[in-house]
Structure formats: C-alpha cells, structure tokens
Amino acid sequence: MKIKRDTVVILxxxxxxxxxxxxxxxxSTVLHTSRDPENNLMWLPQTQRLxxxxxxxxxxxNIPSDADLLWCFPASPLPAVQQFASRINGPSRxxxxxxxxxxxxxxxAHDHPPPSIxxxxxxxxxxxxxxxxxFLRTECGSIVLRVAGIYGPSRHPYEWIKxxxxxxxxxxxxxIHVEDLAAICLAALEHGVSGAVYNVSDGMPRTWREIGQGLxxxxxxxxQTGEQKHSPGKRINTTKLRAMLQEARxxxxxxxLFRALEDLQQARAGTRTEHTDQ
Numbered sequence: 298m299k300i301k302r303d304t305v306v307i308l309x310x311x312x313x314x315x316x317x318x319x320x321x322x323x324x325s326t327v328l329h330t331s332r333d334p335e336n337n338l339m340w341l342p343q344t345q346r347l348x349x350x351x352x353x354x355x356x357x358x359n360i361p362s363d364a365d366l367l368w369c370f371p372a373s374p375l376p377a378v379q380q381f382a383s384r385i386n387g388p389s390r391x392x393x394x395x396x397x398x399x400x401x402x403x404x405x406a407h408d409h410p411p412p413s414i415x416x417x418x419x420x421x422x423x424x425x426x427x428x429x430x431x432f433l434r435t436e437c438g439s440i441v442l443r444v445a446g447i448y449g450p451s452r453h454p455y456e457w458i459k460x461x462x463x464x465x466x467x468x469x470x471x472x473i474h475v476e477d478l479a480a481i482c483l484a485a486l487e488h489g490v491s492g493a494v495y496n497v498s499d500g501m502p503r504t505w506r507e508i509g510q511g512l513x514x515x516x517x518x519x520x521q522t523g524e525q526k527h528s529p530g531k532r533i534n535t536t537k538l539r540a541m542l543q544e545a546r547x548x549x550x551x552x553x554l555f556r557a558l559e560d561l562q563q564a565r566a567g568t569r570t571e572h573t574d575q
Contacts, residue, residue, distance in 0.1 A: 301325050304361050305486065308349060309370030310338060313395075316449070316479040323483065328364070351377045357384050365391040367482055368439075372396075372429030382437050392439040393485045396430045398471060398496065398533055400443055410502075411469060411529040416443070416494040416537055440489035442481065445498035445533055449475030453561055455512045458505070465509045469530035471498035474551035481538065484545040495538045499552055502532040511555055 302324050307314050310329035320327045330349035331337040338346045347359045352374075360366075366385070372378050372394055401414055402421035420427055433439035448454055454472065457463045463470075473481075481497055489495065542548070551557040 302365060304328065304364035306330060306347065306360055306364045306366050308360075308366055308368045310341075311369060312449075312452070313369060313447070313475060313478060313482070315340070316475050317482065319479070319483055323487065324365070328361070330359070351381060354380065357381055360385060363387055363389055365486055366393070367486065368392060368394040368433070370395075371426035372433060373425035375425060375428045375432060378429040378432055382433060386437045391486055391489075392433060392437060393482060393489065394430055394433050394439050394441045395482075396426065396441050396443045396494075398443050398445050398498070398531060400424065400427045400430070401531065403531060409467065409529050411532055413532050413534045414496070415534040416496055434492055434494065438491035440485050440491065441494045442485060442497045443494060443533075444478065445471035445473050445496075447475050447478060448472055448557075448561075450561065450564065453558065453565075454508055455558065455562070458509055458512055463505055465506055466528070467504050467506055468528045469502045469504055469532050470508070471502050471531060471533040472554060473498050474549075474557055477549045477551055480547050480550070481542070484542055484547050488541055488545045493537075495541060496533045496535050497538055498533045498535055499549060499554060500533075500535040500539065501552070501554060502530075503554060504530075508554070508558075511558060 301322075304326040305320060305324045306328045307317070308330050310331055314329055317327075328345055328347050329338055329341055330347045332348070332350045332353075334346035334348050348356050349359055350356045351370075362385075398414075400420045402419045403411070403414070420431070422428055422431065430439075430441050434441050446454075452475070454463075458465065477499065478497065481495075485495065
C-alpha cells in the first residue's frame with residue numbers, strides 16, 4: 298500500500314489547482330494559498346485556505362514547516378524569493394516550481410522549422426522570474442517545470458485566435474492540456490530529480506497556421522503585420538519529461554491536440570445546450 302506524505306501547499310492556487318483532486322491520493326492534507334484567499338479561494342473549504350504573499354513576510358509563517366510546495370506563480374522578485382527560501386528550505390521538503398518555456402534565450406533566429414530545444418539550452422537570466430527559478434533550483438534543490446502554453450476548459454486556443462490574442466502565422470507554439478499538466482506536477486513531486494529541469498508540453502509543436510485550420514472550417518484571418526509571420530517560435534523537446542512519466546507510469550490523457558480541441562468545443566456546446574434547456 299502506498300504511504301501518503303503529510304502535507305502539500307499549492308502556492309498561488311488558481312486555474313491549475315482546480316484540476317488537481319488527485320493530490321489527495323498522495324497527501325493527507327492539501328492546502329491552497331492566495332494573497333486574498335477569502336475572495337479568490339471561495340471554491341475551497343475554509344480549512345484549506347491560507348493567506349500568502351511573497352512580498353509580505355508576515356504571511357510566510359502560514360506555510361506549515363516541512364510541507365511540500367507546488368509553486369505556481371512567477372518566482373520574483375529575487376530578494377523576496379531568497380529571503381522566503383531561507384525561511385522554508387529544509388532537507389525533507391519537496392519543491393516543484395512552475396516556470397515557463399519563455400525562459401529559453403533563443404536569440405534572433407530565422408530557421409524554419411526552428412531547432413528543437415531541450416533543457417540544456419541557454420536561458421535568459423535577465424528575466425526576474427528566471428533568476429528566482431534558478432535560485433530555487435540550485436540553492437534549494439527545487440524541481441523546475443518549464444511549462445508551455447496551458448489550454449483546457451475556458452482556455453481554448455481557437456478563442457485566442459478569434460479574439461486577436463494571437464494571429465495566424467507559421468510561428469511554432471507548444472501547448473499542454475491543464476489535466477496533463479496536473480498529472481505532471483504530481484509526478485514531479487513524487488519522481489522528479491532534485492535540482493532538475495523538465496520541459497513540459499504535449500511534445501508536438503504546431504504552428505498557429507496548423508491550429509487555425511480547425512477554426513471555422515479553416516477560414517483563416519491573416520495577421521495585419523508581417524512581424525509575427527517571420528518569427529519561427531520554439532519547438533520544445535520533452536524527451537526528459539517522458540522518461541519521468543514512464544517511471545511514474547503516467548500516460549498523457551490528451552496527446553492529440555486537435556482531438557482535445559474538438560472535445561473542448563463539444564463540451565462547451567453541450568453546456569450551452571444544457572443552459573438553454575433550463
């Protein structure tokens with residue numbers, strides 16, 4: 298029988314946390330933090346809410362000693378990260394930090410397709426969050442997940458295109474379904490190597506043009522300027538992540554982006570029909 302660890306705290310509980318009920322399979326106690334828990338965490342029982350603000354040292358004592366941490370907000374500013382880490386760092390504590398694939402410093406590249414980027418690629422240490430992530434990784438043994446774009450219920454790439462948030466182009470993008478990200482976070486807490494970095498995406502980089510083909514029968518809206526069209530984007534390599542998932546005996550639930558997008562649309566249409574019937 299699997300022995301549960303005692304406590305895990307989700308620092309900066311938000312969209313992702315709503316898809317992590319499986320944490321209770323591995324932890325006896327799951328706690329969530331917010332700078333304003335009474336308003337932002339109303340979906341949780343009072344006993345699971347904690348007030349925490351990285352820039353408010355008076356809130357740091359709310360984090361139980363020796364609890365594992367899932368850090369879900371940008372690890373900055375660096376001085377606050379360093380001071381908080383000195384307060385909570387311990388040999389038995391597991392810390393998983395959600396970073397971003399934007400950490401990689403690809404410079405000015407025009408190759409198309411762009412080269413595949415693994416965890417050894419240069420990172421941009423001028424970015425405050427990258428400084429914090431690297432401090433936590435090197436000084437506290439934290440596991441850093443460099444996460445691609447997160448999509449899922451209420452976060453649909455087709456809507457991003459419709460709203461103009463992104464344009465149709467040959468720029469590569471890397472995505473991960475929120476349900477798969479939740480499972481990966483749990484795998485990292487259990488099986489991740491201390492001080493390691495893992496790229497997180499579904500492992501299938503796509504261009505916005507490919508994604509847009511599924512929108513409104515493929516009637517694409519071209520970008521107004523050529524700026525985005527000439528950016529090759531990134532292609533993230535997830536070989537290291539897949540090795541960890543294999544060890545954890547976890548398979549991605551949404552390896553096929555287009556099938557997942559179709560399922561999201563169908564679920565949304567079903568919700569609309571249900572509301573209409575009511």
